[in-house]
Amino acid sequence: xxxxxxxxxxxxxxxxxxxxxxxxxxxxxxxxxxxxxxxxxxxxxxxxxxxxxxxxxxxxxxxxxxxxxxxxxxxxxxxxxxxxxxxxxxxxxxxxxxxxxxxxxxxxxxxxxxxxxxxxxxxxxxxxxxxxxxxxxxxxxxxxxxxxxxxxxxxxxxxxxxxxxxxxxxxxxxxxxxxxxxxxxxxxxxxxxxxxxxxxxxxxxxxxxxxxxxxxxxxxxxxxxxxxxxxxxxxxxxxxxxxxxxxxxxxxxxxxxxxxxxxxxxxxxxxxxxxxxxxxxxxxxxxxxxxxxxxxxxxxxxxxxxxxxxxxxxxxxxxxxxxxxxxxxxxxxxxxxxxxxxxxxxxxxxxxxxxxxxxxxxxxxxxxxxxxxxxxxxxxxxxxxxxxxxxxxxxxxxxxxxx
Amino acid sequence: xxxxxxxxxxxxxxxxxxxxxxxxxxxxxxxxxxxxxxxxxxxxxxxxxxxxxxxxxxxxxxxxxxxxxxxxxxxxxxxxxxxxxxxxxxxxxxxxxxxxxxxxxxxxxxxxxxxxxxxxxxxxxxxxxxxxxxxxxxxxxxxxxxxxxxxxxxxxxxxxxxxxxxxxxxxxxxxxxxxxxxxxxxxxxxxxxxxxxxxxxxxxxxxxxxxxxxxxxxxxxxxxxxxxxxxxxxxxxxxxxxxxxxxxxxxxxxxxxxxxxxxxxxxxxxxxxxxxxxxxxxxxxxxxxxxxxxx
Numbered sequence: 001x002x003x004x005x006x007x008x009x010x011x012x013x014x015x016x017x018x019x020x021x022x023x024x025x026x027x028x029x030x031x032x033x034x035x036x037x038x039x040x041x042x043x044x045x046x047x048x049x050x051x052x053x054x055x056x057x058x059x060x061x062x063x064x065x066x067x068x069x070x071x072x073x074x075x076x077x078x079x080x081x082x083x084x085x086x087x088x089x090x091x092x093x094x095x096x097x098x099x100x101x102x103x104x105x106x107x108x109x110x111x112x113x114x115x116x117x118x119x120x121x122x123x124x125x126x127x128x129x130x131x132x133x134x135x136x137x138x139x140x141x142x143x144x145x146x147x148x149x150x151x152x153x154x155x156x157x158x159x160x161x162x163x164x165x166x167x168x169x170x171x172x173x174x175x176x177x178x179x180x181x182x183x184x185x186x187x188x189x190x191x192x193x194x195x196x197x198x199x200x201x202x203x204x205x206x207x208x209x210x211x212x213x214x215x216x217x218x219x220x221x222x223x224x225x226x227x228x229x230x231x232x233x234x235x236x237x238x239x240x241x242x243x244x245x246x247x248x249x250x251x252x253x254x255x256x257x258x259x260x261x262x263x264x265x266x267x268x269x270x271x272x273x274x275x276x277x278x279x280x281x282x283x284x285x286x287x288x289x290x291x292x293x294x295x296x297x298x299x300x301x302x303x304x305x306x307x308x309x310x311x312x313x314x315x316x317x318x319x320x321x322x323x324x325x326x327x328x329x330x331x332x333x334x335x336x337x338x339x340x341x342x343x344x345x346x347x348x349x350x351x352x353x354x355x356x357x358x359x360x361x362x363x364x365x366x367x368x369x370x371x372x373x374x375x376x377x378x379x380x381x382x383x384x385x386x387x388x389x390x391x392x393x394x395x396x397x398x399x400x401x402x403x
Numbered sequence: 404x405x406x407x408x409x410x411x412x413x414x415x416x417x418x419x420x421x422x423x424x425x426x427x428x429x430x431x432x433x434x435x436x437x438x439x440x441x442x443x444x445x446x447x448x449x450x451x452x453x454x455x456x457x458x459x460x461x462x463x464x465x466x467x468x469x470x471x472x473x474x475x476x477x478x479x480x481x482x483x484x485x486x487x488x489x490x491x492x493x494x495x496x497x498x499x500x501x502x503x504x505x506x507x508x509x510x511x512x513x514x515x516x517x518x519x520x521x522x523x524x525x526x527x528x529x530x531x532x533x534x535x536x537x538x539x540x541x542x543x544x545x546x547x548x549x550x551x552x553x554x555x556x557x558x559x560x561x562x563x564x565x566x567x568x569x570x571x572x573x574x575x576x577x578x579x580x581x582x583x584x585x586x587x588x589x590x591x592x593x594x595x596x597x598x599x600x601x602x603x604x605x606x607x608x609x610x611x612x613x614x615x616x617x618x619x620x621x622x623x624x625x626x627x628x629x630x631x632x633x634x635x636x637x638x639x640x641x642x643x644x645x646x647x648x649x650x651x652x653x654x655x656x657x658x659x660x661x662x663x664x665x666x667x668x669x670x671x672x673x674x675x676x677x678x679x680x681x682x683x684x685x686x687x688x689x690x691x692x693x694x695x696x697x698x
Contacts, residue, residue: 037512039620042520180665208664211624213420213615216413217659217667220406236522237624240616248533248542271524271616314521 028067028338030055030329031074031089031098033110038077040103043317047102047125048073050321053304054329064333074098076106086110090117096338097122099325102317104128104183111139120343124324125285125317127260129186132368138340140347140365142324143285144374146183150190152283152376153231153257156390156399158198161229161281164401165254173203175227175253177218177242179234180207187233187259203227210235215245223251230255236262243272243280255401260284264315264379264386274384279402282379282386285316286359290377290388291396297358323359327352360394405538410660411653412539418652419549423610424625425632425644426555427603431479433639434576434596436496437487440503442629443622444510445601449475449608450617451518454525457612464528464613472605479601480594482506487597488590507622514619522616530613544614551610555603556645563641572596576639631675637688646686650674 032051035044055069063069072093074085082101089095090113097120101107104126114121115136123131123141127149132141162169176191178184188205195202203225208218215238222230230253232242239262246252262268263282292298301322305313313319328347332338335346352363354373366372378390380399389399428442439445449471456467486506490499530544563569574582575592583589615621632651636643651671658670678686 037515039511039515039520041515177664206664209668211627212667213624213628214413214417214655214659215664216417217410217656218664220409220413221660221664224406237616237618237620240522244531248531249540265521267522267524267616271522 026067027070028064029070029072029093029095031086031093031095031100032071033074033076033082033085033089033098033100033106034102035077035106036073036075040106043315044076044102046314047317047321049305049309049313050318050323051099051124051325053301053308053318054322054326056308057304057326058329058333064329065336065338069329076101076103076110079105079109082106082110083113086113090114090119095119096340097328097332097343099124099321099328101126104131107131108134111136114138118340120340120347122324122328122347124321128182130182132370136369138344140328140344140369140371142327142363142371142374143320144361144376145370146187147190148374148376149233149259149283150187151194152378152390153191153259154194154198154200156257156281156283156378157195157200157229157255160390160399161255161257161401164399165228167228170199170201172201172228172254173226174200175203175222175225175230176205177222177230177232177234178205178207178259179210179238181210183261184210184233184259188231191231191233208238210238212238212241215242216249218242219245219249219251222246222253223249228254229257231257231259232263233259234262236265236268239263239268240271243268243276247272247276252402255279255281257281257283266314266386269381269384269386274381277381278383279400280381281389281399282381283376284379285320286361286377286394287316287379287386287388288313288319289379289385289396290360291394294355294394295358295360296356301358320359323357324363327357327363355393406660408537409539410656412536412541414653414656415649416541416545416549416652417655418649419545419552420611420625420648421628421632421652422552422645422648423548423555423607424604425629425636425648426552426559426641427600427607428626428629429633429636429639429641429644430559430603431597431600432633433641434572435483435487435593435600436576437499437597438503439482439597439600440500441482441507441510442604443624443626444507444514445475445478445604445622446608446611446625447514447617447619447622448478448510449605450525450612450615450621451514451523453609453612454523454617457525457528464525464530464609467612468606468609471609472602475605475608476598476602480598482601483594483597484590488593511619511622518619520619522618524616525612527613542614544610548607548610548614551606552645552648555606556641559599559603559641568595628671631671635675635678635685637685640685640687643685643687650686 032048034048074089076082099122102125107123107126111121115138120138125143127146158169176188178188264284269277331346331350335342350363354362361375362373364373379386380389387397389395431439452471453467456462456470457464486502532543533540534543571587632647636647654670655667659667
């Protein structure tokens, strides 16, 4: 038994040595921890592509502190593997910092490992509130959150939708529906909070499991209540299902405002039908049909993406990850050395105004190490395309309301 | 009143959907005594095949039956022969369960590899047309699913009751050793039954694909309720599965409308637990038959 154990240990040590081919002295390694396989693979991969393009551009401009940036990928297929891969990146790949993670649950799990090792963790795409606010010193988040998504939806109702429907905001009957995992629930809770703050009349708020195969009873209920504006926070399957069943049951509220996920994706529009989704609003990360004066650099990003991956970006995730990663790498470039505290100090100094980067929103880390200038945008499906309609500075088309 | 009828109609349609997915599962469960956790993934594979047949070959979704059903039959029979059969000797049913869970994960990831995580849309080919029946409104495709579920259940009942093969299948289910002694090729019957069960879910896939987008996870959406339906109806009772499916559909729909969307699962699983406590063998299940326990 002991012999076996010793042989195993030796084999493991050999294996580890073989895997851990030392990076050249001139290189510096960063981790890219995303779900590359499993259910979240599509947008996990999409997010990582943004980071890869940022690294390409930084390397083309001379690298970080004169050293070439190398990305070590970690596949966070589930929460346990996210932890395991974070450990591997830190102890074997010797990364100086980790970029991640698209999924909030993976981010929450993996960032704790990084925190214990004292390695900076930069979250570029996960939206749950709980990612920040856990008192972690080495976790920083660049992207807007669930709270920002809810805030924007309420803002759009008050500033644009109500007038478009010819009613006062407080006279509108608002319905909120959401998939009942932590994502939908947290967005919906913020929607209720902001709606109450704006004195909106929320008539009903109902959760449902994202794996549902039937929403007809919910649709009937919303129809009976005479909902004017419906907010849905959902994934793709339930977005498609709801829009189809609402259409078939003749439920046509003045406005439907979706939250990210399924609502921003072209296959959703194709599945539902362009006629059915026409006029539907959406709150999400910055998308591509946007006023380029507010998002300088977005065109060259799309060009770089097309060149590298041979197709158009599949969602706004790559763009948001790209801008976040690039700003952080540029900030570290100005520092001296790659000690965790040096990196953190450099990143804390980032101060970028709105309308300067390719995502539009600005960057400055505030309370809980969250980017306090991060914001979402409002989009609308018009003629089968998702165009930005809110805020005005980013809009490429006016918001169109059916009365 | 009209709204109530509409809620009931929605419930029956949903029940039809659950029924058609559950029929194959209950057959495999009842005869082969294997809990097939890959059942939902068989459905998913069938939906992708339908998608390919419709978009690639330009077939009407229903015509895809001639392709999907034989492929699924083969898939089921092979699963039994290559995966389950070798494990029967192990004598421990848990191992077969792990094997089907593994098959399920493998199929999901295979689909992710081949098709990606994005949804695939089978053209609805007119099946999303609403049909007005009196005061209620349902989709043509839903009516077809309900009709097909009834035909499938009746057909299987007749097959099991009246044909020689059907009797052999029942004999194996009742007492494997005795059936073997009577000269029935038990292994062949198992493979055949697994194949028929999978073919049933192939029929379901062809009918569901035009109504729901297909993704690698599609199967998981349908299959949890299918397990509830199978247990509720009485393990292995095909009529029971049908009745259980309609019941679950009605509870889901009525609760969703009158109580709230977030209470639907509470109601469904609450009734499920209550029935199991009162009738442990399910709605149509017979009392525990010791003859099931093969030596």
